[in-house]
Amino acid sequence: MTLSKNKFDFEELLNRHHLKKTSPRLRVLSMMSSKSTATSQPDLESVMNDIDRVTLYRILSAFEEKGIIHKVFDLNGTANYAMCLSNCEENHHHDEHLHFNCSNCKNVYCLEELSMPAINVPAGFKIEALNLYATGICPKCSKKSPAK
Numbered sequence: 001m002t003l004s005k006n007k008f009d010f011e012e013l014l015n016r017h018h019l020k021k022t023s024p025r026l027r028v029l030s031m032m033s034s035k036s037t038a039t040s041q042p043d044l045e046s047v048m049n050d051i052d053r054v055t056l057y058r059i060l061s062a063f064e065e066k067g068i069i070h071k072v073f074d075l076n077g078t079a080n081y082a083m084c085l086s087n088c089e090e091n092h093h094h095d096e097h098l099h100f101n102c103s104n105c106k107n108v109y110c111l112e113e114l115s116m117p118a119i120n121v122p123a124g125f126k127i128e129a130l131n132l133y134a135t136g137i138c139p140k141c142s143k144k145s146p147a148k
């Protein structure tokens, strides 16, 4: 396995957010950052069946609050989480990238490399959060079943 360029120093990350370095927290971070798609709590539960659901839930909410991960919804309406880029802050996320929902495998991808169009809202409106979702077929699924 090669080191991905998005490899985080998880211990340093927890330190920076004043979170204690516990093994469940480090495992959640390493699993989430190793995937190219967002991860739901049930996904984590199936891999880390020695960590109870309440603990996992608390880890995810703490990470989200600290600006380490962000929440995205899949087509089933299930909350999924993905690693944030480093510019997210506590209680202030900047994950304004396209979230691609695959209608076949139901995975959610963060397409961070796309540049976002500027959104001009009418006077009087102030954008605090912007969510962009696209639905379609991901590269993995289009390989499996070529378009008709």
Ligand SMILES: [Zn+2]
Binding pocket: 067, 068, 069, 070, 084, 085, 088, 089, 092, 093, 094, 095
């Ligand atoms: Zn974020």
Ligand SMILES: [Zn+2]
Binding pocket: 102, 103, 104, 105, 106, 107, 137, 138, 139, 140, 141, 142
């Ligand atoms: Zn897919």
Ligand SMILES: [Zn+2]
Binding pocket: 070, 072, 082, 095, 097, 099, 109, 110, 111
């Ligand atoms: Zn994202």
